[in-house]
Structures are given as structure tokens and as C-alpha cells.
Amino acid sequence: MKPTEYTNVSSRIRDARVANSVAFALQGFFLAVILTELPQAQSRFGLSDTLILVAVVVISLLAAAGSVVAEQLAVRWSSRVTLRIGLGLIAVTGVVIAFAPDQPVLFAALGGYGVAVGIVDASTNMQAVFIQHGYGRFVLSSFYAAWSAGSILGALFVSGSEKLHVTWTEAVFVAAMVVLLAGLVSGPRLLGTRQAEAEPTEAEHAAVVPLRAYLMLGLAMALVFAIDLAVGNWSALYLKNELLSSSATAALALAAYQGASLLTRLTGDLWVRRFGPRAVVRVAAGIGMIGLLIVVCAPGPVSALIGFLIAGIGLPVIAPLCFSEAGRLTGGSGLDAVIARLNLFNYAGTLIGGGVVGAVSDLSSLRIGFVIPLLFAAALIVFARTFHARTTAHEPDEST
Template sequence: MPLRNKITNRTPVAPTPADPLAPSASRTSSPTGWPAARLALTGFFALDGFLFAGWVVRIPEIKAQVHASPGLLGLALLCVSAGAVLVMTPVGRLCLRFGNQVVTVGAMAFLCAAVALPAQAHSVVALGGVLLLFGAGYGAVNVGVNSAAVDYIAGVGRPVMPAFHAAYSLGGLLGATVGGLLAQVLSPAQYLGLLSVGGLAVTAWAGTVLLRRPLVPAAVRRPEVDAPSDAAGPGRAGVPGPLLLVLLLGVVALCDAYGEGALADWGTLHLTEDLHVSPGVAAAGFAAYSLAMTAGRVSGTRLVELFGPTRVMVTGGLVAGAGMLVAALAPWLPLVLAGFLLVGIGLSNIFPLAIDRAGALDGPKGVATASMLGYGGMVLGPPIIGFLAQGLGLPTALVSVALLAALAAAAALAVQRATSSRHRRGSAA
């Protein structure tokens, strides 16, 4: 979610005119003080990734603490996903009622408090309960902060959503690194407690900045959200309505998250079992994939300004699909690693752009719907890969990632064409 991109007062580069999903070049440049708002949002995205990674690296110790078998631990971990999915739609409604900034700050404070709870559990049942709360905080933050980012993008007229998600990725990398280094020094309770206190301090600072002023000036309107009720209703004369387009964007996010989850859980296993490399080489391969994804997101804003979001998503899906075919089927390690790099670069901007477009079409409700579908892909991906691998072998199972990446490209193209039709009909009316 780039950390270093600086908002300037120059007129933003006009996106490709043929892409109606691209931000309007007529929007105003950032007002005085808005770089602070961007920094605060970047801090929230980075803190989200940092907190989640901080919990993940202490899972083995907490597993031993609660005496959980692998099966019971899997059920407890499922509570994180369950909690996130359960709150996403209600949180979207809260954003509409109280504002995206207020919900973002409150949700992050809740997540900071919840991250300390897993280390206090001493049974599998208790761990499942606190992970349900942790997942609820994580899901609420993702809806709130992405909705606030959509507002910010509407105000500055630059497609910086990939930059925010790059901050999330960098926060996760930093959280995993710091957590690993301190694993021998601090107990899980001590480390997660420090995360909680430090996270609340960052939330207090970033929240104060974020709540000072509206992210969308009154003069800025997003036509997709602010359109009259007759244009925002169900599709007419064969033109899809916003809900169908949001669902299509949710499919795009789902396909992307399916690939991310599959690579995270099965990528290193593919290298060790099918390519017979050492665990160290396998870890380096996954690190290369992660760094490629981060680099793709850092450069995502500029790519969207040059080519438009639809072209970036479609090209990304095709690149990721080709890379996954190479990584899954090639017998030579350098080719497999090159495939992983292509997958990381290809997938990097699909999810953030899908969430941004859903928010442009239907506000926080759109963000919640697309996020829920996307998160479902991350949850379903690893077990589906495991089921397919049992019957067909892991390399063949990983081909499903390539197929869904191609589906993401097709769905993004369908949204672009449908939105073009809506704009043409709106202009004719």
C-alpha cells in the first residue's frame, strides 16, 4: 500500500481517455496540508501490515502454549478469517453513517488492543475466541482505511491506491523481520504487548492528522458515487448497475487473492518437494516473490497514470498467469524463480485497483463487498490447492492460479466495457 511518493501541486497526468475507470484529470491538485493526510493514511496501511505480521511470526510459540494439534490450530486460525468476513458489510454501513476517517481510527485502535490477546490464551477455545476478535479488527480496518483512501484519491485526482498497498506490504516485511529478530529476546506476551502499545501511539498520531479535515473537498464529486438515483440504480437496457460491477470487481479481487494465498502457503513447498532445493533457497524464492510484489505496488501509481487502471489490471493478470505457468511446470530452478517474480509483479496492483474502483462505484459498501470477496479468495485458495494437489500433484494444482489470474484480467476488461457503456448512455441522456 509508494512510501516516498510526494504529493505536489502540479496538474496530474491525464490517464488514457479510453479508460472511463481512470481518475479524472479535471480534479483539483492536492490542497495545502494534504501531504500530511497521505502520510497518515500510509501510516495506517503500514501499521496494519506490521501488526498482522507481528502476530503471524509468533504463531508457533502460541501453538505450543495452548497445546494445539495442527488440526485444532487450523480451526483456530480460521477464526481470523471468519471474524474479518463477518464485520466487513456492517463496517461499510458504519462508514456511511459516521464517516470513513472516524471508522478507520476506531477500527485501528480496536485492532491494536486485540493483537495482544492471543498471547494471553491458554486453550484452543480461548485462542479461537480472541482470534475472532482480532480478525474482526483486521477486517474493520481494511474496509475503513481503503474507503478513506478512496476518498483521498477522489480529492487529489491521482491513482495512489497501489502506493498505499505498497506501504502495507512493506509494513508486513518489516513486521516479520522485527518479530523474528526479537523472538529470542521477548516472549509472545511481551512482544505482542509492545506491538499493542506502539500501535496505539501511532494510531493516536495518525488519527489526529486524519480527523482534522475532510478527505474529499465539497467541490470534488465522484460521478460514479454522486450520480442521481435513477443512474445509480439497477442496470437498464442491458447496462449493468453498480452492484453488478462491484461484484465483478470482487471477482477480480478474489482471483488475485487466491493467487497470493496459494503462493504464500504452497510456493516454498513446491520448491522443496518438486524442485528438491534446500529450505533456505525456497525461502529466498518466496522473498523474491514478495519483493517483486512490493516493487510493483511502489511503481503502480505511475503505471496507472500512464496506462489507466484497466490496462494495468488486465496486463497484470496475463503476466501473473504466464509467470505461474512457468513457475508450476518448469523443471529448472532459475525459470521457476523467474516465474515467481512475474507472478509477484503481475498480481501486485490488481487487488488495490479493484478495491479502489469498487469504492468509486459504490463508496464504502463497494469497498466492503469487494474486500469480502477478495478475502474469501485468500481463505479458499490454500485448501483448494491442497485438495487439487492430493489428486493431481502440486505443479498441476498451481496451474489453477494461472487460470484465475486470466479470469481476473477478463473480469477487469468486462467492468471497463460495461462502464464505458454506462458513460456513453449517460452522455446521450
């Protein structure tokens, strides 16, 4: 194993890291606004719970389509152009969502937003991997920390808007303008074609990605996002309906998981540099398994909250490692395609996390339903062998 080598990082790469962190944060911010404004949307448009569930599933499917679109746009132009298009589409659809007069217009705008989510998801990760190559060490987790911070800010924004009696239209419109303006300011600092896709050193490392490696990374990512969505969708209901907590206490479950997630992603880069991806994935999955085991066995709300907190300490660091590992397998425009296709497993995981856990819970209970993500965490320990043991972010094989 080679020692970790820290390359001299240019100001262009540092600026791109800041700009891409802003893009990650904007994605998390607006998504949190949409999700936390759902109660207001439900009363405003007379939406049933079933209709909301169908809308969430359709948006996930359209986001997968958006990831495919991102691949085509990035290969044709660049991931910078693709990301700027995606952020602009979020802003435009956000404005339409804010002023939607009825259900058909609302759902059409949400569909467009779903496509935008997929475009931004894929292109931010494309940029992140190229930026990491420029740093010569693992920095991908910090981008996901920016996403977590943005989602927390989005939730706080909606909470403050509610206290100030800001209307649905005003809140969503302001959030869309934040995305538009911040995207316009930060967009030019993203890596362009010369610094990323068409860089000669990247082209030298371009290679066909082995199908087995791609599928293993994709399945690991699907498992992570399935767990993540299971916690997001069902944790509050589990505390309230199964463990008989108050609504206020139930809401703390997701807060505990996301708060721990932010801490994990802020420090994840350091752990990966020191111990290597394989060890970090193995330990992170083990910690997540312990946390979810506590959740399943919890006799009351407090122990369940502790379990969700522990799960958040481990699991959220694995997703950026999947993209980082893909970054070792190819380069140039080929890397854009791999990242976009790998991102599809994100949405497969969200559908599994929402659908399978919900179906099992309907047949038995939410306690039994959370056995599913527990098993997923156990499987991730096995998938750790897919990740390399080196501590550098992007090294060519010594045989090349």
C-alpha cells in the first residue's frame, strides 16, 4: 500500500469545492422545504395520504429519469453545465409549485421537480468525484455534510415561516429564489470541461467499469438509501404508534438521526484517510446495525431515540464512499456516465425503504418492519469487501 500523498491543491479546485458544496446544500435545503411543507400542501390542495404516497413514488421514478438525462447532458457538454441546468430547473419548478392554482398544475410541477432532483443528484456527485481527484485525498463526505446542513436549514426555514405566519406560496417562492440566486453566483466556479471531463490525465485513466464492481457498489448504495428512507418515513410513526410517545417526541427520531448524520459526514473524510474505505464501511455498517437493533428491541421512546442516534453515527458515511470507489474505476466522460448510472440505485433504495418496510409493517407491525433495515445494515458489512483498503482518494493501479 502506498502512503497517502497530499497534492498541491489549486485555487480553482478549492473554489469548485465551495461551489459544489453550495449545490449540495441547495439540494438538501429545497427538498427539506418541500417535505416539511407537505402538511400545508395537504390542507391547501385537499390531498389524501394515498395521493401523497403516489406522488412521492412518482417523483422518485422521475428523479431516476433525471439521472439518466444528466448522463446525456454531461457527456454532451459537462457536469458543470448539467448541474446549472438542474439547479435552474429546481428554481423554475419551485416557483410553479408555489403559485400552483390546483392539483394538476401542482403535480405537473412536482414531476418537473423530480426530474431536476435526479439531474442535480447525479451532476453534484460527478463534480464531487472530479474535485476529489484534484485534492488527491478523500473529501467526498464533506459534500454530503453540506447536504445535511442544507436540509436542516430548510427545516428551520419552514419552522420560522410557520411562526411568522408566512403563507405556503411565499415560503416556497422564497426558497426557490434562494436556489436560483445561490446557483447563479456559485455556478461559474464549478469545474468545467477542461478541469474535469476532458482533462488529459483523466482521459488516461478512463476504462470500462467491470459489471460486478458496478453492481456491488450499486447494491451497497441501494441498501444505504433504503435504510435512510425507512428512518425518514417511519421513525416518527414507530415512536408514536408502537411506543406510544407524544408527537413532539416522535419528531425527535429523525432529528437524532440527521444530527448524527451531519457529525458523521463532517468527520468522515478524516476517518477514511486514516483507516481506508473498507475498514470505515465495515465499522460504519456495524455501528448502524447496533443502532437499528436497539430500535427494534426498544421498550420505550428514549431507547429508540438512542438507537436512531447510533444508526446515524455510522450509516450515512457509506453513500459518498460508493461514489468515491466508482471514481477509482474510470475517468473523463466515462466517469460521468458511471456516476449517473450508479445514482439510479439511490432511487431504487428509496422505493425499497418506503415500500418494503411499509408493506411489512402493514402485515405485522412497525417494530417488525424495522427488522428490514436492520438486515440491510448487516448485509452492508458483507459488502465492505467491495471497497479498497488504500487511504488515498484516487490512485491508479500499480500495474498501469
